Amino acid sequence: xxxxxxxxxxxxxxxxxxxYAVLTKRNAIQVLIGIEFMINAAILxxxxxxxxxxxxxxxxxxxxxxxVLAAAGVAVALAIILNVYKHFKTINxxxxxxxxx
Amino acid sequence: xxxxxxxxxxxxLLSLVAILAPFLTxxxxxxxxxxxxxxxxxxxxxxxxxxxxxxxxxxxxxxVVHWQVEWFSIGTRLFTAGVLLNNLSVxxxxxxxxxxxxxxxxxxxxxKGDGNIHKYWAYLGLFCFSMxxxxxxxxxxxxxxxxxxxxxxxFLLIGFWFTKATAxxxxxxxxxxxxxxxxxxxxxxxIIYTQFGTFDIVELFGTGGLIDSxxxxxxxxxxxxxxxxxxxxxxxxxxxxxxxxAKSAQFPLHTWLPDAMAGPTSVSSLIHAATMVAAGVFxxxxxxxxxDTLVLNIITIIGVFTAFMAATIALTQNDIKRILAYSTISQxxxxxxxxxxxxxxxxIFYLATHAFFKCLLFLAAGAVIHRLNHYKEHHNLVFDHQDxxxxxxxxxxxxxxxxxxxxxxxALAGLPFTSGFLSKDAILINxxxxxxxxxxxxKLVPYLLVFTSWLTVFYIARLIFKVFLGKxxxxxITEAPSAMTRVLVVLAFFCLFIAFSVxxxxxxxxxxxxxxxKAGVKRFDDLHVIIPAIVTFVSLAIVFFxxxxxxxxxxxxxxxxxxxxxxxxxxWYLDSGYNLLFVRPTEAISRLSYKFDRxxxxxxxxxLSLIVKNLAAISNWFDHYIIDGLVNxxxxxxxKTGDLSRKFQSGKLQHYLITMLTVVVVFFILTxxx
Numbered sequence: 001x002x003x004x005x006x007x008x009x010x011x012x013x014x015x016x017x018x019x020y021a022v023l024t025k026r027n028a029i030q031v032l033i034g035i036e037f038m039i040n041a042a043i044l045x046x047x048x049x050x051x052x053x054x055x056x057x058x059x060x061x062x063x064x065x066x067x068v069l070a071a072a073g074v075a076v077a078l079a080i081i082l083n084v085y086k087h088f089k090t091i092n093x094x095x096x097x098x099x100x101x
Numbered sequence: 102x103x104x105x106x107x108x109x110x111x112x113x114l115l116s117l118v119a120i121l122a123p124f125l126t127x128x129x130x131x132x133x134x135x136x137x138x139x140x141x142x143x144x145x146x147x148x149x150x151x152x153x154x155x156x157x158x159x160x161x162x163x164x165v166v167h168w169q170v171e172w173f174s175i176g177t178r179l180f181t182a183g184v185l186l187n188n189l190s191v192x193x194x195x196x197x198x199x200x201x202x203x204x205x206x207x208x209x210x211x212x213k214g215d216g217n218i219h220k221y222w223a224y225l226g227l228f229c230f231s232m233x234x235x236x237x238x239x240x241x242x243x244x245x246x247x248x249x250x251x252x253x254x255x256f257l258l259i260g261f262w263f264t265k266a267t268a269x270x271x272x273x274x275x276x277x278x279x280x281x282x283x284x285x286x287x288x289x290x291x292i293i294y295t296q297f298g299t300f301d302i303v304e305l306f307g308t309g310g311l312i313d314s315x316x317x318x319x320x321x322x323x324x325x326x327x328x329x330x331x332x333x334x335x336x337x338x339x340x341x342x343x344x345x346x347a348k349s350a351q352f353p354l355h356t357w358l359p360d361a362m363a364g365p366t367s368v369s370s371l372i373h374a375a376t377m378v379a380a381g382v383f384x385x386x387x388x389x390x391x392x393d394t395l396v397l398n399i400i401t402i403i404g405v406f407t408a409f410m411a412a413t414i415a416l417t418q419n420d421i422k423r424i425l426a427y428s429t430i431s432q433x434x435x436x437x438x439x440x441x442x443x444x445x446x447x448x449i450f451y452l453a454t455h456a457f458f459k460c461l462l463f464l465a466a467g468a469v470i471h472r473l474n475h476y477k478e479h480h481n482l483v484f485d486h487q488d489x490x491x492x493x494x495x496x497x498x499x500x501x502x503x504x505x506x507x508x509x510x511x512a513l514a515g516l517p518f519t520s521g522f523l524s525k526d527a528i529l530i531n532x533x534x535x536x537x538x539x540x541x542x543x544k545l546v547p548y549l550l551v552f553t554s555w556l557t558v559f560y561i562a563r564l565i566f567k568v569f570l571g572k573x574x575x576x577x578i579t580e581a582p583s584a585m586t587r588v589l590v591v592l593a594f595f596c597l598f599i600a601f602s603v604x605x606x607x608x609x610x611x612x613x614x615x616x617x618x619k620a621g622v623k624r625f626d627d628l629h630v631i632i633p634a635i636v637t638f639v640s641l642a643i644v645f646f647x648x649x650x651x652x653x654x655x656x657x658x659x660x661x662x663x664x665x666x667x668x669x670x671x672x673w674y675l676d677s678g679y680n681l682l683f684v685r686p687t688e689a690i691s692r693l694s695y696k697f698d699r700x701x702x703x704x705x706x707x708x709l710s711l712i713v714k715n716l717a718a719i720s721n722w723f724d725h726y727i728i729d730g731l732v733n734x735x736x737x738x739x740x741k742t743g744d745l746s747r748k749f750q751s752g753k754l755q756h757y758l759i760t761m762l763t764v765v766v767v768f769f770i771l772t773x774x775x
Contacts, residue, residue: 019762023755031755097752 007048014041028081028091032074039070107159113168116184119152119194120233123201126226130219138222143205146229150198153233157191162616167303169239178298185239185302188616189386189449193236193379196453200375200460201229203588207464208367210582211471221261225371228254232376236383240300241290244384248286248344251380252279255372259364271360278357282347286384289340292333293391298326306390313390338396341388342403349381349433352407356676358430362422366467369422374459378433382452385440397441404438405549407431410673412556416563417670420487421466424564427672428513429459431553435528438550444531446617451528453613454520454601458512461592465506468581468589469495469568476578489564494573501586503569505593510565512596514558514640517633518605520596525554526633527608533628551636558640562647570652606633 014037021034043063050059085091107115122145130138160166169183205225212218231250238244253276260272294300297311305311315324322331345351350358350373358378362369372378385392385400392400408431415427432455439448473486484491496503512521532547580586594600602611607629671677749760 023758023762093754096754099752 004048004051007044011041011044011048014038014044026092026094028084028093031093032077032081035077036070036074039066039073043067043070107155109164109166109168112156112159112166112186113184115152115156116186116194116237119149119156119198120230120237122146122149122152123226123233124230127223130223130226135219138219139209142222142226143202143209145226146198146202146205149229149233150195150202153191153194153198156186157195160186160191161188167239169301180242181240181301182243183239184237186237189383190236192449192453192613192616193383194233196379196456197229197232197236197376200456201225201232201371203460203592204367204371204464207370207467207585207588208365210584211367211467212365217261221258221365224254224257224261225368228258228372228376232380235380239302241293241302241305241388242300244302244387245283245286245290248348248380248384249283251348251377252276252283255279255361255377258368258372259361261364261368265363267360268363271357271363275357275361278354279347281354282344282381285340285343285347287340289337289344292337292340296322296324296327296329296333296337302387306388310390334391334393335395338392339399341384341391342396342400345381345384345437346403347381348384349378349437350430351381351403351434351437352410353675355407355411355430356672356679359423359426359672362420362426366422366463366470369426370460370463370467373426373429374463375456378429379452379456382433382436382440382448385437386445386449389440389445397443399441401438401441401543401546404434404436404441405546405553406434408434408438408553409549409556410434412553412560413669414672415560416556417666419490420485421470421489421492421564421568422463422487424489424560425459425462425466428462428557428561431557432459432513435525435550435553438546439528439531442532442535442546444528444535446614447524447527447531447608449617450601450608450611450613451524454512454524454596457592457595457600458509458519458521461505461509461589461596462513464585464592465502465509465589468502468585469499471585472499472578472581473575476575489567492568492574493571494569495578496569498573498578499569499580501580501589505586505589506569507565508593508596510561513561514644515554515636516640516644517637518598520598520601522605522633522637523598523602523608523611526636527611527614529554529636530608530628530632533632534625537625551632554636555639555643558643559647562644563651566648566651570648 018034018037018039018041021037022031023034025031025034043066046059046063046066048059050057050063053059081091084096088096090096123142126138126142126145129141133141166186167183169181172180172182174180208221208225212221215221228251231247231254235244235247235251238247256272256276259275260269262268263272290300293305296315297305299305299311303310311324311326315322317323317331317334320331321328322334343354347354358373361373364372411427411429411431411434415424415431418424418427432451436448436451436455439445439451469492470487473492476482477484477486508519512519515521515525529547529550532550536544536547598605601613602608604610608614609629668674749756
């Protein structure tokens with residue numbers, strides 16, 4: 001049986017990769033991918049801890065819920081990025097630094 | 102003379118008109134057009150002259166008018182100002198305004214074409230104003246003020262051609278020499294005021310006045326006001342006399358007068374013959390009762406010496422105006438000496454006659470100079486047009502000038518039938534009569550005076566013969582303009598005896614002489630015949646002698662390289678002596694004090710400034726680095742802080758995230774590890 005700590009390590013690694021991508025990437029899409037990584041790291045944790053609740057399956061439930069939410073979030077985020085691109089002619093978060101106009 | 106019956110008040114007002122009319126010339130010319138200068142000044146001086154004549158006719162030998170108003174008061178002391186019209190002042194008024202009028206008319210053509218002619222008229226007006234004020238004023242303080250004004254306006258007139266170096270130098274010299282005399286006058290004023298507490302001439306010098314009533318007891322001079330050692334009486338007399346010495350160009354302050362010939366000839370004629378130099382003699386006349394025996398002796402000695410010295414200098418001068426200038430000094434010496442021996446009337450009489458013939462001599466000389474200068478400029482020649490050695494034969498070319506100048510020269514020489522004969526004999530006879538009462542050096546005085554008058558005959562004859570006789574040197578010289586010659590003719594009339602006395606041979610019948618107090622000496626009838634006879638005879642011989650030498654351009658003349666010649670020609674080396682004694686040391690002292698100023702005073706000042714400068718540099722440094730540093734440091738701290746916190750608000754999404762992450766991590770660490 002795979003110990004819980006392995007999931008935790010992979011999850012932490014995924015989270016860190018996602019965080020790194022969010023903080024460093026020059027492309028909003030890639031940043032979005034980083035966010036997905038981080039959400040998936042969390043989902044992985046849910047699923048891994050769901051082993052301890054076999055009767056109710058609360059972990060699986062939360063994972064499914066989170067996946068749906070993430071999908072919705074990505075849809076909204078992509079829409080925002082599209083609009084941002086229309087407005088700024090770029091999706092580099094470095095260059096998008098003004099709130100006005 | 103009582104046909105004109107004016108009240109005293111009218112006469113005083115008239116005298117004010119006579120004084121102020123010439124003064125008005127100045128503001129009118131300054132405010133009005135420059136071209137009206139001549140008209141205004143001649144009409145004003147005419148008004149002044151007419152007023153003077155009216156006053157003269159009413160006052161002369163009739164009455165004395167004294168009118169005064171309150172002027173100002175210091176504490177309880179009241180000062181008055183007013184006019185005093187007596188024989189002396191009305192005579193001087195007519196003399197001054199009359200001569201001035203003639204000189205004004207003469208100047209019309211003499212000064213024609215001068216660029217600054219309007220200034221000339223203005224100065225002339227101011228000068229006449231101050232001279233008229235001087236003779237009429239009733240207070241010594243007023244006289245002093247006008248005395249200063251006369252000095253100042255003569256400075257302006259002498260320096261009228263101020264672009265000429267000699268003229269501006271001469272003006273300065275005249276002014277400075279006169280200042281010396283003014284100090285004497287001031288000292289006299291102070292002594293008189295301390296002793297008597299008033300400046301009023303009538304109160305002081307009138308019969309039974311303060312001077313008369315002051316008594317001398319045991320060497321103390323006592324007046325109703327104060328008392329002081331009797332020496333101050335003499336000091337006061339000498340102090341006033343020093344004032345007169347400077348104005349009347351007596352030894353040792355006479356050297357300004359010959360130099361002052363650098364001014365226009367008409368000015369020389371007015372100032373240095375008839376008016377300004379007469380002020381000194383006039384002053385002696387005004388304050389005559391003040392002088393004690395000591396002072397009178399000094400006056401006599403100075404007068405006689407000046408008369409003799411100036412006559413010897415005049416013998417060898419070659420500049421026509423310088424000869425006349427020295428002759429003026431000499432004749433003034435004669436007047437001063439006459440004052441000294443007590444011949445008051447004779448002195449004033451000579452002052453009056455001298456004014457006319459000396460004015461005429463100057464104006465005729467001016468005519469000659471004017472024509473020669475004209476000729477010189479017309480033919481583009483270069484020669485000294487005032488040098489009598491370069492003149493000659495002007496007799497035919499300028500007949501009116503020749504004849505009138507001859508009359509004036511005869512009057513100066515004291516030849517019979519001229520006014521000079523009467524007045525000069527008055528002085529000579531008086532001096533002989535005076536000397537009868539004394540022994541010792543005082544016996545010499547009349548002989549020196551007679552000798553001086555013979556010298557006078559010689560130098561004036563030399564001048565006339567050199568200028569007018571002999572062969573004509575220049576062709577085409579013509580007579581001066583008629584405005585000038587008419588003035589000469591009028592003046593020539595007043596050089597004749599008829600203007601002053603009916604009897605041509607005796608001065609005692611002269612109306613001017615009658616108008617003044619007589620010298621209190623015994624009359625010697627013999628002298629009244631012998632002296633004029635001898636003097637005249639010798640004078641005529643001298644004229645003949647001079648004619649022999651100079652009359653025909655003959656080469657025979659005196660050697661001009663001996664010591665005596667040089668001594669005389671260089672005016673007894675007095676100017677060089679003064680230069681050596683006063684001018685050089687003054688210059689040396691000036692240089693010394695200049696150096697002192699530069700090295701010591703400036704040194705201290707610049708040392709102090711150096712200290713201050715360094716102190717300032719230190720405080721500047723302190724201010725710049727410490728005070729400003731503190732303020733700027735705080736400011737830059739705030740700025741740095743601001744800059745730091747500003748960086749967080751970059752508007753970049755990822756920066757915010759990093760910050761957020763950092764904060765979370767920090768809190769995490771803080772919570773779980775510390």
